[in-house]
Amino acid sequence: MATVSYPGVYVQEVSGGVRPLDTASTSTAAFVGLAEMGPDTEATLVTSWTDFQRRYGSFTDDGYLAQSVFQYFNNGGRQCYIVRVTRGDAVAADVSLNNRVGVNGFTFSAKNKGLWGNTLLLQVEDGTLDPGNTFKLSIRRQDDPAVVPASPQDLPPLEVFDNLSVDPTSPDYAVSVLGSRSTLVNAQLLAANTSIQRGLHRGAAGPTLPLNSNLNFQINVDGDGYQQVALPPATGTATALADVAAAIQTAVKALVKKKTSTDATAFTGFTCTVDPAGPNLLLQSGTAANPASSVLVQAATTNDASFQLKLGLAGGGRSENGIAVRRPVNAPVIQVGDSAVAAPVSAAHAGADGVATFTEQLFADGFAKLDHLTDVSLLAVPGEATPAMADKGMGYCANRPLQDMFYIGETGQLDDEVSDATTFRNKLTTANSYGAVYFPWVKATDPTGRSRDPILLPPSGYVAGLYARTDSARGVWKAPAGTEASLNGVVGLTAELSDVDHGNLNPKGINVVRRFAGSGIVSFGARTISSDPLWRYVPVRRTAIMLRVSIYNGIQWAVFEPNDESLWAQLRLSIGSFMTTLFRQGAFQGATPSQAFFVKCDAETTTQADIDNGVVNVQVGFAPLKPAEFVVVKISQQAGLAS
Known part of the structure; x- marks a missing residue:
């Protein structure tokens, strides 16, 4: 309070008592899989298909990551994290150039592992502002990995770095600039590059x-x-x-x-x-x-x-x-990784994707790169459709400290019969409510244009985009299924299911993708893989995740506050206001707020023993909306009614 020292009016701001809670994100996905290029040491956020292509390349033949991310954005996704998995024996391409007195002095290497690095073309020229001491590096990429174009300079450069220095104390030091700003190459000044001449x-x-x-x-x-x-x-x-x-x-x-x-x-x-x-x-x-x-x-x-x-x-x-002689000698075109070793090239090592065998554990090891992220809520490993992979995915989601992720899985590519899907379900050992499994695979037009016939794609990328689209339009409490839950980009299915087929799979928690006249191909299931009736439905589990994360993030301010009725009242008010807002949006079952939810934080939930231990207990309950999975219409005749 301001010091009162003179007659007059004193004005100060005070808290209104209500600290608003933000609704946690529910539709940011994480995809784990094989990519043509890109970092393999961390999860990277991409916000569009173009952004994905720039960082991770395009479609590949040995995985479904790119195709699934494309369909994720095509079906309503806004942003997602990518975890690239690489073989243990994959290597990055590099090329070493002589300095201006013929000493092996500078190595340029592809930013990350893979065969893709062999398609990079470098052009070294004098720097624009200080041509004696600096150099200009233009980085291009050839369209056909096997053919260096006759005039590489006709290709538009993907990145250009001018006035690069070989002086480690310079802000334009090539090693630092390329390391922090280039998405394609790194640079290394070799120990052998010690030639120093008189200025x-x-x-x-x-x-x-x-x-x-x-x-x-x-x-x-x-x-x-x-x-x-x-x-x-x-x-x-x-x-x-x-x-x-x-x-x-x-x-x-x-x-x-x-x-x-x-x-x-x-x-x-x-x-x-x-x-x-x-x-x-x-x-x-x-x-x-x-x-x-x-x-x-x-x-x-x-x-x-x-x-x-x-x-x-x-x-x-x-x-x-x-030290100007340390800079690489000018060269019109140098192919990274696959260049012939002849002046000015002193060494070259081709990049490779490796030949080691992929296992479910290799993909599961990529989950650890998501441990520090708090804004991701969906997880998929598109195309790695085995029961063991689904077990690991659902296990990871359930065992995260905040249990704030949901796994989207699929049955195998060759599973095109109801019995195949049933067998898949029976092999699952981690049947918790933090995951759902979809059947069958879908058919789509080949985005590369190489195949005239539709190609098979896993449904997880489509479904993740559908989840995001539904969350945005209706809310996380709306089941991402129904005749309005169309899957954009699907032209066919590996299995056309009947009502009887669907009836056999639904109790087992297998969500199906079906074709309906007038609606097209839609997601027509909203069950988790859990047998627990409390957590049978996808929207119920995901609503609970949203509430848990929102409240967790929204009441951090309460830590170290005095643990008494004043704090309890503020917690009731803040959480109650948040829950009321969701109730008005239709998130809960019930005609009134008291029927829809409760927030309890008082002397009953927090005893003196709790206070002595520094604990405040808040109880929040909600009546979840459950989808009308079975709509029963009864029709009867009435005869002899007088007009």
Whole structure:
């Protein structure tokens, strides 16, 4: 409270007593499976099919992850997490390039494991802003892994990084920039890359002689500061570039350093020579093996010679510091992983998907990457349709600390008879309420266009999208099933079921996908795999998950508050307000709030012993909505009624 010291009005804010609870997300899915590319060490959130393609590639022949994610978004999904599973012997592609003095110095490797890395094409050029010291890397990807295009530069670059440095202290250090910003490659500066030259300034080719009266320019050696170089008058008539080079060397050697910290040999050991490949001038600092060594040239204010000598930026020259030779040599096209080992390539190792056998445990090991996530509520391992996989998936969901996930499973691809689905159900050993199983597989148009006939796909991706669509339109308490629960993108089924077939599977907790005239192909089951009648239905279990997570997240503020009636009242008010809002949305059974739910937190739920132990107990009960699974209509005749 504000200190009251003068007559007047004092205004302050106070809590209204009600702390609102947010409804937890119920439709963010997690998919575990094989992908063409992408990280395999963590779960990554993707928000669209385009986003998935950018991170994980496109459709593959050895898994159903991409197809299922595509159909998830096609059926109403908004975002999902991807856990990529790779074989233990999978490797990432890499290629090593020589630096500018021919030493094996730089390795570029695909960002993650797999054969896909062999399709990356690199182009190395001089940097735009500082071509002497930095380089530009353009990354492309060939369409056909077996054919390098005749003109790779015609392919649009997927990523371009300009002005990359080989100086570890630079904010543009190539290793750091690619490591944090590229989704395609990493870079490594090799230990063998230790070549350090004297800093130099490389003039452009074709100096114009004689200089006549233009005999001045300014030079900065090893950061000592700019000083004017005045060539002797006789140099103005020289027509041999070597004579001018000798005059420059003599003049710079005669300069006196301006800073105490500057090594005197920067000037006393200075050289200026003619590059026979030019011809052009090479001005080199006298300090050897000094990464900070440098030579900078700029125009003089009067009688400037730098333009005629092709020195400085205006003359087309460029400066290179002591470690500029460490940067990779320019190359028009280098194929990562599959490049021939010939200069400038010093080594290459092809990427591979591996040949090890996949097991259910390998996919289940991927569940651990979801442990730290709190906003995911659905789990699927599309295509890995075995009883053992379903057991592991439902077991993981039930054993998470908050029990906040629901597993969507499916029967096997070859299970096309009622007896097959029954056998699948009987093999399950983890028949809890944290999962549902769908039958049969569906047929869809091949998204790759390679097959004219429909291909078989697992239903879990479709159903996960349906869950999200239903949650958004009606709420998690609405069963994701019925004639309105159409599966977009389905053109057929591996098994067309009759009412009798459905009647045999429904009591076993197998949810079926059926075709109905006028409605198309729909999900027509909403049962968990549990035999417990309290948790028989998918919407009941998922509503309970939503309530548990929402209340857990919404009352964190109560920790360490004084444990007395004031706190209990606030908890009753906050949770009661949240439950009332859900009741008004139609989430619970009952005509009044008192019939639909209760929230109890008082001296009966929290005894003095609880208070002494720092415990406050809140009891929340709700009357769940259960789907009208069986609609019975009784028809009778009435005769002889008088009009």
